[in-house]
Amino acid sequence: MSSHLQETRRRRTFAIVSHPDAGKTTLTEKLLLFGGAIQMAGSVKSRKTSRSATSDWMALEKERGISVTSSVMQFPYEGKIVNLLDTPGHADFSEDTYRVLTAVDSALMVIDCAKGVEERTIKLMEVCRLRDTPIMTFINKLDREGRSPIELLDEVESVLGIACAPLTWPIGMGKRLKGVYHLALDEVHIFEPGKNFARQDSTIFQGLDAPGLAEKIGAEAMRELREELELVQGAAPSFDLDEYLAGRQTPVFFGSAVNNFGVQLLLDFFVEHAPSPRPRATTTREIQPEEEKLSGFVFKIQANMDPAHRDRVAFMRVCSGTYSAGMKMIQTRTNKEVRIANALTFMASDREIVETAYPGDVIGLHNHGTITIGDTFTEGELVTFTGIPNFAPELFRRARLRDPLKMKALQKGLAQLSEEGATQFFRPLMSNDLILGAVGVLQFEVVAYRLKDEYNVDASFEPVTVTTARWVHCDDPKKLEEFREKNAMNLALDAAGELVYIAPTRVNLQLAQERWPQVRFAATREHA
Ligand code: G4P
Numbered sequence: 001m002s003s004h005l006q007e008t009r010r011r012r013t014f015a016i017v018s019h020p021d022a023g024k025t026t027l028t029e030k031l032l033l034f035g036g037a038i039q040m041a042g043s044v045k046s047r048k049t050s051r052s053a054t055s056d057w058m059a060l061e062k063e064r065g066i067s068v069t070s071s072v073m074q075f076p077y078e079g080k081i082v083n084l085l086d087t088p089g090h091a092d093f094s095e096d097t098y099r100v101l102t103a104v105d106s107a108l109m110v111i112d113c114a115k116g117v118e119e120r121t122i123k124l125m126e127v128c129r130l131r132d133t134p135i136m137t138f139i140n141k142l143d144r145e146g147r148s149p150i151e152l153l154d155e156v157e158s159v160l161g162i163a164c165a166p167l168t169w170p171i172g173m174g175k176r177l178k179g180v181y182h183l184a185l186d187e188v189h190i191f192e193p194g195k196n197f198a199r200q201d202s203t204i205f206q207g208l209d210a211p212g213l214a215e216k217i218g219a220e221a222m223r224e225l226r227e228e229l230e231l232v233q234g235a236a237p238s239f240d241l242d243e244y245l246a247g248r249q250t251p252v253f254f255g256s257a258v259n260n261f262g263v264q265l266l267l268d269f270f271v272e273h274a275p276s277p278r279p280r281a282t283t284t285r286e287i288q289p290e291e292e293k294l295s296g297f298v299f300k301i302q303a304n305m306d307p308a309h310r311d312r313v314a315f316m317r318v319c320s321g322t323y324s325a326g327m328k329m330i331q332t333r334t335n336k337e338v339r340i341a342n343a344l345t346f347m348a349s350d351r352e353i354v355e356t357a358y359p360g361d362v363i364g365l366h367n368h369g370t371i372t373i374g375d376t377f378t379e380g381e382l383v384t385f386t387g388i389p390n391f392a393p394e395l396f397r398r399a400r401l402r403d404p405l406k407m408k409a410l411q412k413g414l415a416q417l418s419e420e421g422a423t424q425f426f427r428p429l430m431s432n433d434l435i436l437g438a439v440g441v442l443q444f445e446v447v448a449y450r451l452k453d454e455y456n457v458d459a460s461f462e463p464v465t466v467t468t469a470r471w472v473h474c475d476d477p478k479k480l481e482e483f484r485e486k487n488a489m490n491l492a493l494d495a496a497g498e499l500v501y502i503a504p505t506r507v508n509l510q511l512a513q514e515r516w517p518q519v520r521f522a523a524t525r526e527h528a
Contacts, residue, residue, distance in 0.1 A: 004322055004358065008289045009276045011360030013083040013317075015100055017128065018110035019118035023140040026257040027110055028073070028084065033260075034198070034267055035075025035082060071302065072315065072362045074345065080271040083360055087124075095439050096300065096422055099373065101127050102388050103299040103317040105360065106134040106274045108266075109250070110257075113139050113146030113173070117159045125160045131387070132247035134275055135162065138266055143191075143256040145174035150228070153236065153252065163249040165239040166232060168265055170254040171217060171225050178217040180254055180262050181208070181225060184239065188213055189265065197260045245275055277359040280319045282376070282383035287320050289359035294321030294329065297385040298375045301367060301419045303454070312416060313344065313364040314371040321379065323357040329377040331370070332384055338377075340365060372496055373421045392469045392523045393424050393437025396502070397444050397461035406457045410434065413455035417447055418495045426469070426492040426500060429484075435464055435492065435502070466502045468509060470521035479518050487512065498525060 001009075018024045073084040085104055087097040101107065107128050111117060128135055139152055146152075153164040171178040171188070179190040188210070190203040205213040208229075214222045243249035251269065255262020277289040280297075287295050300315040326341050344364030345357065357363050365371060374388040401410055414434055418425035423443050426435040438444060444461045451457040472491070474480035484491060484499070490512070492502050501521060503509035513521055 004292065005290055007081075007322075007358040008360065010080045011083065011276050011358060012080055012106070012271055012274050013085065013104050013277065013360040013362075014106045014108055014270075014274060015085045015087050015104045016108045016110060017087065017097075017101075017121065017124035017135075019112070019115070019120040022110045022112040022115070022118070022121075023257040024110050027108075027138065027140070027263065028086070030257055030260050030263045031082075031084065031267060032073060032075060034264060035077045071300070072364075074361070077267060078271050081360075082271065083362060085362065096420075097124065098127050099299045099388055099421065101133065102131070103297075103315075103362070104133065105276070105278050106136070108270070109135050109137045111137065111139050111152070111156070113141050113149075113152060113254070114144060116147055116152055116155045122159060125162075129161075129247065134245050134247055135250045136244075136266070136270060136274065137164070137250045137252040138257075138262075139252060139254045140257050142170050142173055142177055142180075142254055142261065143193075143259055149173075149254065150232065156250070156252070162247070163237055163243065164252050165237050165244075165249050166252045166254075167239060167269060168253045168255070168262060169225070169229060169232060172221055176221070177256075178221050180265070181229065182265060183229075183233070184269075188217075189262070190216060191256075191259075191261055193259065197262075197264060199264055241273060244273065277319070280385055281387065282385050284383050287383070287385075289320050291320040292322075293379045293381070294323055294327070295319045295376065295378045295381070295383070295385075296323075296363075297377070297388060298365075298371055298373055299388060301371065301373055301421065303416050303420055312367040312369070312419065314367040314375070316343075316363050316365055316377060318357050318359050318361045318363065319385065320359055323361075323363060325355050328379075330380050330382070332376045332378055332382050333372070334370070335382065336370075342366065367419070369416065369419070372419060392471075393439055394468065395439070395441055395444075396435055396437050396464050396466035396469075398464040399434040399436060400460050400462050402458040402460070406459075409455050409457045410451065410459055413451045413457055414447070415495050417450060423447055424469075425495045426502060428492040428502065429488050430491075433464070435466060436461060437466075437469055465504045467505050468503050470501045470503070470509065470523060471525045472499045472501050473520040473522060474518055476518055479516075483516055483519050494525070 016024045016028060071086045075082050085100050087100050109121060149170055153166065156164050167184055168180040168182050170180055177191050179188055181188050186207050188205040192203060195201060237249065239251050240249055244251060253262055253266040257263060279286045279288050296316040296318045298314045298316050301312060303312045328337055328339050330337055376384045399410060399414060401407060411434065414425045414436060417423060424437040426437060436447060448459060448461060451459050474483065490502055492500050494500050501512065
């Protein structure tokens with residue numbers, strides 16, 4: 001097998017989806033511990049010093065070093081290379097999360113055993129379903145009293161519409177937690193508080209009849225376990241790799257992230273069964289990861305990661321071929337050649353210069369405003385990866401400057417921050433307004449804070465009569481010109497220079513659509 005093929009096959013690129021507080025950060029930290037990527041518990045955790053939405057983000061900003069390295073975490077485990085892509089925590093950042101999910105091959109869903117399926121998990125699952133992303137499930141906080149495991153599986157099946165194949169089964173819960181039974185390995189792993197639960201220091205019994213097991217967990221727990229297993233093994237499907245890969249069945253693990261209990265069983269199963277890089281659709285054809293020529297797309301941009309250097313980094317997922325330092329690539333949107341000498345990788349806790357990267361890996365490209373989300377890079381073939389949308393924002397505000405002399409800096413700040421994709425920046429054709437669109441209201445606060453912090457611009461955001469935006473397309477250039485003239489009042493250019501209809505009301509939008517049947521009004525801008 002060629003080394004490219006070998007490297008591709010051993011990649012596992014995934015993201016964790018969960019409702020806030022279910023334990024994503026804690027689990028991430030434990031996974032990194034197993035990968036040897038961090039020595040000490042707490043380094044991921046430290047970014048979450050505050051709970052409230054706004055200050056959570058501000059704190060994250062202050063701890064930027066940590067938040068940056070944790071946006072992509074690569075670690076080796078059992079001969080595999082695991083790439084864990086972080087998804088932003090706050091609900092307002094759902095668009096970013098959506099795009100991160102376009103760059104993974106599978107997902108891990110974390111559920112709090114006391115709370116069950118929560119609202120944000122439902123939303124994230126919908127996104128995964130759109131792409132049939134394979135999903136594993138970790139039911140967390142077993143050390144606390146929660147709902148019955150059977151009830152939890154029922155809820156996942158009925159609310160999320162995915163079949164559950166339990167791989168481990170809890171023996172008790174909360175104070176009565178004795179351990180888990182691994183259905184596929186036929187092993188009982190005992191829960192002994194204070195242990196670190198790596199395989200070598202776990203107490204493991206082979207099979208339910210193993211000598212000493214009944215004494216260890218007690219006759220009552222033993223009887224309950226046998227009863228439940230009988231029920232579960234009769235009712236629940238057993239793990240089916242194809243069903244999992246098709247996104248129709250989710251293998252389920254139980255454990256306690258904070259205690260590290262049940263985590264390694266999950267990780268072992270994950271690296272064995274989770275998919276290696278999968279083929280990706282482009283505008284012209286499907287690209288296979290095994291192909292020798294490099295291709296990749298940008299799914300995330302982060303501005304000013306290092307305030308001292310005022311840099312912006314574009315995160316590119318490699319889809320095929322091999323990246324090596326110094327190679328030339330074509331940015332297909334502009335058909336320009338770029339030489340990439342100093343791409344970043346995100347191994348362990350430092351940014352390092354990467355020499356080679358393979359499908360499934362993410363590299364960071366230094367961006368000087370020429371790269372936008374959705375950009376495709378290849379070795380020459382003019383294709384564009386599809387399915388990385390920009391959503392129409394639902395909230396709009398006009399930027400108001402306290403010091404009019406800072407206009408240039410304001411424009412630059414708004415444009416650069418919009419590159420990240422969480423907000424969108426519109427310049428109306430007929431006025432000098434700078435309008436910012438966002439999906440969540442928190443974004444305006446975040447942008448105002450960052451304008452001050454990173455661009456030294458004091459700006460606020462005030463209401464503006466824009467209700468919704470649509471990207472405008474028309475195959476007939478003459479018609480488009482006519483449309484442009486007649487509707488100039490309601491037209492703007494986005495940061496990339498694309499024409500956008502900014503509608504004062506929904507009724508206005510509807511009327512425009514009826515009047516101009518040849519014009520397409522798109523709610524998302526597929527990056528092309
Ligand atoms: P998130 O990233 O999904 O938002 O969740 P995070 O890991 O931050 O966990 C949320 C809270 O749940 C944290 O408590 C964390 O310690 C706790 N937690 C995580 N896993 C377990 C578990 O297995 N059992 C129990 N009992 N708790 C768990 P916190 O009080 O918000 O923070 P901290 O002060 O404990 O750090």
